[in-house]
Amino acid sequence: MTIGFIGTGEITKAVVTGMSTVDGEKPTILVSPRNEEIAAGLADRFENVEIAASNQAVIDGAETVCLALRPGDAEEIIKTLKFGPSHHVISFMPTFSQARLSGIVAPATRITLVTPLPAVAFHGGPTPVFPPDEDAIAMFDPLGTVVAAETDDEYQAMCVATASLAGAYAYYETIADWLQAKNLPADKARAFSGAVFYALAATARNAPEMSFSELTHESATRGGTNEQVLKHLKDNNVYTAFSKALDGIWDRFENAKPSSD
């Protein structure tokens, strides 16, 4: 099977790296020529990766075509391309619903929505998939944890949650910056904040039976410093603001749907 990618940017780089480093047989991969540097890097590094001459050549040479274009450019670019009825189109673009895509990839009708996160590069990425297409699940399963959504809304909710990545890094950036402001060298500040981030993630992963509320409670020693910081953040509506930001992404997805959706 040949898997094609239109839009060779950061997420394509991560997915192609993940797919090209699994144990056993690797899929044949055809990437679009732009971004030139990323495409060349992937083709140099992996024997199973080739650069196609154009976006249309990706479609013509692959049975499965992954769409990984920026939300603002995608529709105009895809409209210029010709898909066949048997193509399986896998979109990584969270603001594009199945209904919106079906209008621009026709006569292709098999459309799967997938939101891989960059950790798929080292087989540690959570990937929501909708609908639960067996081939798409088999493609992303070796790259981490596939979470198949049964409904459009379930998928959309997970996609909304993937908008939290940059904000989460910025939280740890705030810690590192604060440490530096207290004269900790930048490398130590980065290492320490990163280690805290990792420790929390590992603790949560090792205790799947504990809710986040229980983990929060357990970390906030009564009368201690964590309790004080948590109260300050809550009193200043930090978490309410975050929840509202996710509501804003939900609304963005709703507004991006065609009116008949």
Ligand SMILES: NC(=O)C1=CN([C@@H]2O[C@H](COP(=O)(O)OP(=O)(O)OC[C@H]3O[C@@H](n4cnc5c(N)ncnc54)[C@H](OP(=O)(O)O)[C@@H]3O)[C@@H](O)[C@H]2O)C=CC1
């Ligand atoms: N990054 C992430 O973690 C994730 C991203 N996504 C989604 O995937 C999509 C891509 O994101 P991401 O990879 O981060 O974005 P990037 O900006 O890194 O990649 C988009 C790529 O598309 C290329 N491109 C621009 N115009 C064309 C064209 N006419 N034909 C072919 N390729 C073109 C760009 O090339 P150039 O650099 O030369 O402009 C760029 O390399 C987005 O919709 C995003 O929301 C989904 C899951 C995770």
Ligand SMILES: O=C(O)[C@@H]1CCC=N1
């Ligand atoms: O920020 C974005 O648009 C993409 C979608 C999922 C993660 N990053």
